[in-house]
Amino acid sequence: MNTESTESTEDIEDTDVVVIGGGAVGENVAARAVRGGLRTVLVERERLGGECSYWACIPSKALLRPGNALAAARRVRGVRSEGGLDEQAVFRRRDAFVSHWDDGGQVRWAEDAGITVVRGTARLSGEREVTVEGRGVVRAAHAVVVCTGSTPVVPQIPGIADVPVWTSREATSASTVPQSLAVLGGGVVGVEMAQAWARLGARVELLELGDRLLSHLPGFAGEAVAEGLRADGVRVRLGTAVSRVAVAGGGVRIESDDGSRIAVERLLVATGRKPATTGLGLETVGLTPGGRLSVDDTGLVSGVDGRWLYAAGDVTGRAPVTHQGKYAARVVGDVVAARARGEDVRPEPWSGYAATADHRAATQVVFTDPEVASVGLPEPGQESHRAVDLDVAVAGAALHADGYEGRARLVVDTEREIVLGATFVGQDVAELLHAATVAIVGEVPLRRLWHAVPAFPTISEVWLRLLEEYGL
Amino acid sequence: MNTESTESTEDIEDTDVVVIGGGAVGENVAARAVRGGLRTVLVERERLGGECSYWACIPSKALLRPGNALAAARRVRGVRSEGGLDEQAVFRRRDAFVSHWDDGGQVRWAEDAGITVVRGTARLSGEREVTVEGRGVVRAAHAVVVCTGSTPVVPQIPGIADVPVWTSREATSASTVPQSLAVLGGGVVGVEMAQAWARLGARVELLELGDRLLSHLPGFAGEAVAEGLRADGVRVRLGTAVSRVAVAGGGVRIESDDGSRIAVERLLVATGRKPATTGLGLETVGLTPGGRLSVDDTGLVSGVDGRWLYAAGDVTGRAPVTHQGKYAARVVGDVVAARARGEDVRPEPWSGYAATADHRAATQVVFTDPEVASVGLPEPGQESHRAVDLDVAVAGAALHADGYEGRARLVVDTEREIVLGATFVGQDVAELLHAATVAIVGEVPLRRLWHAVPAFPTISEVWLRLLEEYGL
Numbered sequence: 001m002n003t004e005s006t007e008s009t010e011d012i013e014d015t016d017v018v019v020i021g022g023g024a025v026g027e028n029v030a031a032r033a034v035r036g037g038l039r040t041v042l043v044e045r046e047r048l049g050g051e052c053s054y055w056a057c058i059p060s061k062a063l064l065r066p067g068n069a070l071a072a073a074r075r076v077r078g079v080r081s082e083g084g085l086d087e088q089a090v091f092r093r094r095d096a097f098v099s100h101w102d103d104g105g106q107v108r109w110a111e112d113a114g115i116t117v118v119r120g121t122a123r124l125s126g127e128r129e130v131t132v133e134g135r136g137v138v139r140a141a142h143a144v145v146v147c148t149g150s151t152p153v154v155p156q157i158p159g160i161a162d163v164p165v166w167t168s169r170e171a172t173s174a175s176t177v178p179q180s181l182a183v184l185g186g187g188v189v190g191v192e193m194a195q196a197w198a199r200l201g202a203r204v205e206l207l208e209l210g211d212r213l214l215s216h217l218p219g220f221a222g223e224a225v226a227e228g229l230r231a232d233g234v235r236v237r238l239g240t241a242v243s244r245v246a247v248a249g250g251g252v253r254i255e256s257d258d259g260s261r262i263a264v265e266r267l268l269v270a271t272g273r274k275p276a277t278t279g280l281g282l283e284t285v286g287l288t289p290g291g292r293l294s295v296d297d298t299g300l301v302s303g304v305d306g307r308w309l310y311a312a313g314d315v316t317g318r319a320p321v322t323h324q325g326k327y328a329a330r331v332v333g334d335v336v337a338a339r340a341r342g343e344d345v346r347p348e349p350w351s352g353y354a355a356t357a358d359h360r361a362a363t364q365v366v367f368t369d370p371e372v373a374s375v376g377l378p379e380p381g382q383e384s385h386r387a388v389d390l391d392v393a394v395a396g397a398a399l400h401a402d403g404y405e406g407r408a409r410l411v412v413d414t415e416r417e418i419v420l421g422a423t424f425v426g427q428d429v430a431e432l433l434h435a436a437t438v439a440i441v442g443e444v445p446l447r448r449l450w451h452a453v454p455a456f457p458t459i460s461e462v463w464l465r466l467l468e469e470y471g472l
Numbered sequence: 473m474n475t476e477s478t479e480s481t482e483d484i485e486d487t488d489v490v491v492i493g494g495g496a497v498g499e500n501v502a503a504r505a506v507r508g509g510l511r512t513v514l515v516e517r518e519r520l521g522g523e524c525s526y527w528a529c530i531p532s533k534a535l536l537r538p539g540n541a542l543a544a545a546r547r548v549r550g551v552r553s554e555g556g557l558d559e560q561a562v563f564r565r566r567d568a569f570v571s572h573w574d575d576g577g578q579v580r581w582a583e584d585a586g587i588t589v590v591r592g593t594a595r596l597s598g599e600r601e602v603t604v605e606g607r608g609v610v611r612a613a614h615a616v617v618v619c620t621g622s623t624p625v626v627p628q629i630p631g632i633a634d635v636p637v638w639t640s641r642e643a644t645s646a647s648t649v650p651q652s653l654a655v656l657g658g659g660v661v662g663v664e665m666a667q668a669w670a671r672l673g674a675r676v677e678l679l680e681l682g683d684r685l686l687s688h689l690p691g692f693a694g695e696a697v698a699e700g701l702r703a704d705g706v707r708v709r710l711g712t713a714v715s716r717v718a719v720a721g722g723g724v725r726i727e728s729d730d731g732s733r734i735a736v737e738r739l740l741v742a743t744g745r746k747p748a749t750t751g752l753g754l755e756t757v758g759l760t761p762g763g764r765l766s767v768d769d770t771g772l773v774s775g776v777d778g779r780w781l782y783a784a785g786d787v788t789g790r791a792p793v794t795h796q797g798k799y800a801a802r803v804v805g806d807v808v809a810a811r812a813r814g815e816d817v818r819p820e821p822w823s824g825y826a827a828t829a830d831h832r833a834a835t836q837v838v839f840t841d842p843e844v845a846s847v848g849l850p851e852p853g854q855e856s857h858r859a860v861d862l863d864v865a866v867a868g869a870a871l872h873a874d875g876y877e878g879r880a881r882l883v884v885d886t887e888r889e890i891v892l893g894a895t896f897v898g899q900d901v902a903e904l905l906h907a908a909t910v911a912i913v914g915e916v917p918l919r920r921l922w923h924a925v926p927a928f929p930t931i932s933e934v935w936l937r938l939l940e941e942y943g944l
Contacts, residue, residue, distance in 0.1 A: 047793075052511065052928070057929055058867065058871070058929065061871045062871055063930055064531070065548055065871050065872065066548045066549070066550035067857060069545045069547075069548040069551055070545055070548075070551045070553075072541055072544065072545065073542055073544065073545035073551075073553065073915075074539045075541075076537055076538045076541040076542075077538070077561050077562075077564070077565040078538035078555055078557055078558050078559075078561040078562035078564075078565050079538045079541055079542045079555065079557060080555025080557065080558050080718055081542075081545065081546075081553060081555050082552075082554055082555050083551065083552025083553050083554050083555070084552055085550055085552065086550055086551075086552050087550075089549050089550040090549075092549070092550075093548075093549045093550050093874075097870070097871065121926055140814075219899075230921055248875070286860075302912065307594055316486035321927070321928070322928045323925050323926060323927055323928035323933075324925055326925075326928070327923075327925045350923055351919075352919065352922065353797055353942075355921055357923040357924070357925055358801075361923065361924065361925070362925070363925055363926070363927040364927060365927040365930060373927065395529075396533075398569070399530070399533045399534055399537050399569065400537065402565070428900070429903075430927065430930045430932075431900070431901075431903040431904050431930055431931055431932055432906070433926075433927055433930070433932070434904070434906075434907035434926055434927075434930075434932040435906035435907040435909070435910050435926040435933060437907070437925065437926070438907050438910045438911050438914070438916060438921065438924045439563045439910050439914065440924075441916070441920060441921070441923045441924040442910070442911070442914045442916030442920055442921070442924075443771050444910060444913070444914030444916065447824065448822055448913060448914055449910065449913070449914070450824065451799075451828055451829040451833065451913045452829070452833065452906065452909040452910045452912075452913040452914075453795050453796055453799045453829055453833070453834070453835055453909065454795060454835070454905075454909070455793070455795055455835040455836060455837040455845065455905055455906075456524070456529055456794045456795035456798070457529055457530065457533055457903065458902045458903055458905070458906075459903055460839060460902075460903055460905070460906040461795075463906060472824075
């Protein structure tokens with residue numbers, strides 16, 4: 001660890017770029033800025049690598065993958081699979097993937113990349129100026145980039161302040177299987193953690209206010225995941241509002257407005273996240289804390305004079321998933337470096353200086369069983385759009401798993417005959433997504449896609465069926 | 473079964489199109505021709521559905537998938553997988569996938585599609601004329617399409633005519649595990665069957681004349697598959713020429729030119745296939761039997777007057793895999809229908825009337841463990857080409873399987889900055905291929921592909937690393 005990253009009360013040396021927040025997004029901004037020749041300070045108050053590395057993508061997939069691999073094997077006749085999951089081994093594997101919550105490896109990576117890592121809580125204290133608590137002020141010659149991510153939203157439910165709840169952090173890092181778990185919220189975190197813990201042995205109940213799971217995706221996705229959860233013994237309750245929670249025995253009592261009461265050992269609140277913009281000193285540069293930081297496609301924050309304040313990732317409220325945040329981060333890092341060189345940056349759509357995919361081809365995978373993979377538009381948005389829907393009923397899928405059930409949707413612009421969106425649901429569809437992303441980003445006409453011949457017998461053959469269904 | 477498909481000595485009614493050979497390729501030609509409004513007779517001497525359905529793609533993947541699913545589960549710590557494979561259950565599952573070698577279902581499909589199915593051995597007997605043995609002559613108003621596929625090549629090895637050998641047919645349809653199996657040839661059939669039977673319990677030895685397996689693919693593919701085979705106990709012997717085989721005991725004795733001798737229960741000859749053009753009456757239309765039927769991108773056979781003789785699939789010697797054959801079949805069916813309507817068919821590259829992908833973006837997957845998936849150019853072909861090689865070392869891969877090992881190559885045209893070829897090797901890479909195929913077929917520039925953001929943490933994230941490695 002070099003001197004910049006040890007505790008000290010001295011001022012930090014002035015620099016070219018200061019990045020506030022050292023999650024995956026901040027790391028990528030910093031790495032690209034350094035690559036562009038800029039001195040870059042990355043300030044992190046907790047662990048370098050952030051939410052994704054320690055309490056989200058990585059540990060959640062680590063908890064899910066053993067169950068998915070086992071289920072996949074069990075769906076193939078001829079495989080003897082008497083065993084189940086060894087929970088303690090699953091936890092140990094998860095612990096290894098999060099480096100036992102030690103960010104030493106990431107600090108080494110950052111320092112090797114030429115990034116100056118500063119530990120501490122940072123806030124803006126004026127134009128191009130950041131104050132790090134207990135460390136003093138650092139000035140940025142070119143840019144300050146806010147990558148503080150998001151924090152869980154805890155809903156206003158009577159009694160909730162008085163009960164111990166799990167957020168995504170506890171749900172991904174726990175090493176004891178609760179006997180019973182109530183999950184509040186049927187979004188990505190809710191469904192993934194409901195399934196992970198159910199498969200590890202917890203009795204799980206999922207409570208969702210709305211009438212479906214994964215409400216931001218086509219209905220068939222939430223339905224398939226609900227069915228998958230039920231197959232694992234999860235009680236899925238839709239349209240259920242919680243009216244009160246209270247401590248009861250060693251756990252939590254949950255009352256719903258339909259009059260039902262349940263008592264569980266743990267309550268996971270997974271009702272969404274909000275941009276982390278409080279305590280950041282935004283008011284010192286004329287912005288209002290609490291909301292999202294509105295940015296253009298270069299990552300420049302709106303409403304601030306002088307083109308020096310940027311943001312990327314969840315804090316911008318754009319596509320709030322790690323990989324899209326990292327993508328925006330690469331753009332911001334490149335833009336800042338280009339402008340520092342005096343280049344006239346023109347953020348043309350799909351150029352290297354515009355995070356165009358955030359609103360045209362944002363991708364997401366839900367790693368439940370069945371998986372859900374989506375990109376771009378989930379539903380037709382205009383009259384010239386058409387949804388092409390099909391079961392994933394190809395030989396490759398049947399061979400992959402007995403009784404394979406899957407569903408695919410393309411959203412097509414019927415005037416330009418290009419793909420605008422795609423959603424796949426089914427076992428092991430995650431890797432099918434990138435083909436759709438390339439088709440959307442490349443604006444490849446359907447008649448050209450006709451020549452992209454899926455290998456037989458893969459699950460990707462569903463592409464051929466989708467194009468035939470469209471009419472080719 | 474309708475009257476056309478029962479045995480009879482009556483002439484068959486004249487028609488618009490006669491397709492010789494009712495494998496997957498012939499079926500697709502016929503279906504597209506019918507869709508185009510043409511009366512179509514499909515003649516098959518054996519089983520409708522052909523090699524792929526009964527003795528190749530389907531049963532081979534059915535034999536491999538249980539072992540792959542089991543191995544995948546075993547590579548995830550936390551999964552208890554004490555069991556192994558239940559061979560009899562694997563065979564029963566395979567038998568179900570090949571419909572117990574009964575083509576009734578395919579005949580019903582064809583008839584429902586409006587195709588007239590004729591059982592018998594067909595040969596050309598003049599222009600637009602086909603003679604079906606024992607059934608008489610059928611005349612085609614528009615076209616005859618040859619889709620007779622290919623047959624195994626048995627090499628000239630002293631003694632081989634006197635020993636009972638397995639070809640791919642026996643290797644995919646056997647229901648007893650031989651104690652020992654020698655596999656001659658390290659191509660796709662050889663490596664797939666070596667692994668399938670090794671995992672089912674046979675002691676397997678693979679003998680390859682050349683210095684690597686899968687010689688049509690980049691070297692790292694064959695090396696990885698060889699390592700996978702060795703991990704399953706297969707003895708892989710490269711650079712080994714067999715000098716003599718003979719019956720010995722209940723099996724076969726194999727002598728190599730290095731002086732070694734082995735005795736095995738079964739010998740699988742998997743040394744390639746040749747186009748099935750003998751006994752077809754090609755000489756009646758001025759062609760020479762024995763070689764491949766040379767065709768243009770519409771499927772029209774070269775060297776025959778009058779634009780009526782077409783071919784698709786293995787018999788043409790183009791991209792000899794089922795899905796490319798079916799692709800060429802769709803083109804031929806559409807071309808024949810368009811010409812029958814009097815259209816001036818212009819086979820512009822990538823139009824619906826040209827099987828352009830056969831030479832620009834042919835795809836192939838080897839369903840071993842590790843899998844190999846390839847499309848387009850395997851190696852840089854010109855000075856303006858560059859191979860971008862990387863280990864598949866992304867979080868998604870590590871989470872997918874402990875100790876994940878994989879390799880990826882893009883072949884890039886550095887002038888146009890587009891992808892010309894891609895090869896992926898590793899567990900479960902089959903579904904990664906289609907993204908590369910879309911990129912190649914769509915000629916999507918690398919700078920645009922930069923906006924195709926792989927979801928985190930999937931294995932597809934290797935795309936990001938490949939583009940970074942290229943220099944983006």
